[in-house]
Amino acid sequence: MHPYTIIFQIISMAQKCEMKLLGTHGSVFVTRVKFALKLKCIEYEYVEEDLCNKSELLLTSNPVFQQVPVLFHANEHPMIESLVILEYLDEIQPDVHPLLPSNxxxxxxxxxxxxxxxxxxxxxxxxxxxxxxxxxxxxxxxxxxxxxxxxxxxxxxxxxxxxxxxxxxxxxxxxxxxxxxxxxxxxxxxxxxxxxxxxxxxxxxxxxxxxxxxxxxxxxxxxxxxxxxxxxxxxxxxxxxxxxxxx
Ligand SMILES: N[C@@H](CCC(=O)N[C@@H](CS)C(=O)NCC(=O)O)C(=O)O
The missing domain is CATH 1.20.1050.10 (Glutathione S-transferase Yfyf (Class Pi); Chain A, domain 2)
Known part of the structure; x- marks a missing residue:
């Protein structure tokens, strides 16, 4: 892909700021998602969760496990499970810092x-x-x-x-x-x-x-x-x- 196309993709995503990450500092699973977002130059809003007093947002977006991270992307389903989120980010932004091997x-x-x-x-x-x-x-x-x-x-x-x-x-x-x-x-x-x-x-x-x-x-x-x-x-x-x- 042409570098200008990549730059355009990054800028448009940044402008929309369509991503929101619900997390807790110190959680390796949240760190993992932050790591991938940064490598892929995806802008996002970070919302800190208090795991001792779980928010309505966490309880409704991840009702089964009630754990962070939860990633919200525009109007898509809230996404849970850090490894699933990594793969999702790799799929939606495949040209910026691909993560999974091609084989x-x-x-x-x-x-x-x-x-x-x-x-x-x-x-x-x-x-x-x-x-x-x-x-x-x-x-x-x-x-x-x-x-x-x-x-x-x-x-x-x-x-x-x-x-x-x-x-x-x-x-x-x-x-x-x-x-x-x-x-x-x-x-x-x-x-x-x-x-x-x-x-x-x-x-x-x-x-x-x-x-x-x-x-x-x-x-x-x-x-x-x-x-x-x-x-x-x-x-x-x-x-x-x-x-x-x-x-
Ligand atoms: N398998 C999950 C694990 C997530 C997880 O264990 N999150 C912890 C923070 S490190 C959590 O939210 N704990 C709260 C709880 O279990 O009540 C992932 O990869 O996202």
Whole structure:
């Protein structure tokens, strides 16, 4: 596509400002969507949600899960599930920073990996952060370390010797998994949980460095304080036996 056409598309979308993102600072799933919107130069209005006192907008737009992110695009159905939203953005703005690979099998691999991370490793990480059971903490740490080896292997295969999962530039998995780099750092400094480590996962270690030095990635990753607020929010929602522990 001609560069002028792309510029025109960006300007017209910006003028319409048809997108609204309902989110919470500190949520990796929201960060992921912000990341894709920024890479694709899509202007949007951001509305902060209070997860301790959910808004009518959240309850009506995502009545089943009542979770953020929710993306509103003009008069389309409200969109939920961050990975679905990534694919949607890639479909409606295919010429600006394409995310998914062109090869169908690579696309499937990317989706499987993002799904695995979200349904297995992320819940384990969350549990690790809030559990007071020391034995369970150790067990989770072991599982997460094993998981990082699988991720390292996947990185080697998918990146084909290049910098990112997406090759020379940031792709779908860099967005999906890159939204966690703030939490990796936070968990290292607060809990001593360094799942990605130079000796065990050298390629992922390099990838994390490259992600941090990417302008767009750096600009959307929340600060340490936001991560801490989010953790406090998670802990405040736990039953008393899981009351927060000082670290
Ligand atoms: N699978 C969902 C997960 C979304 C999610 O877990 N959002 C959290 C914030 S990080 C949330 O809204 N939690 C509120 C709740 O579950 O009540 C996605 O990818 O969008």
């Amino acid at each position: 169908a099998s690579d696309r499937a691999q990317c989706r499987i990996l993002a799904y695995t991370y979200d349904t297995l490793y992320h819940p384990w990480t969350k549990e690790f952060m809030i559990t007071r059971d020391k034995r369970r903490k150790e067990e989770l740490k072991k599982l997460l370390i094993e998981g990082s080896l699988m991720l390292e292997e996947a990185f080697v295969k998918l990146s084909k010797g290049k910098t990112f999962f997406g090759g020379d530039d940031i792709g779908y998995l860099d967005v999906a998994l890159g939204s966690f780099i703030g939490w990796f750092k936070f968990n290292g400094s607060v809990f001593g949980l360094n799942v990605i480590d130079e000796a065990r996962t050298p390629r992922l270690t390099e990838w994390v460095k490259c992600m941090w030095s990417h302008e767009v990635a750096r600009s959307i990753i929340p600060s340490h304080e936001i991560h801490m607020d989010f953790l406090n929010m998670l802990q405040s929602q736990l039953p008393p036996m899981h009351a927060p522990v000082s670290t």
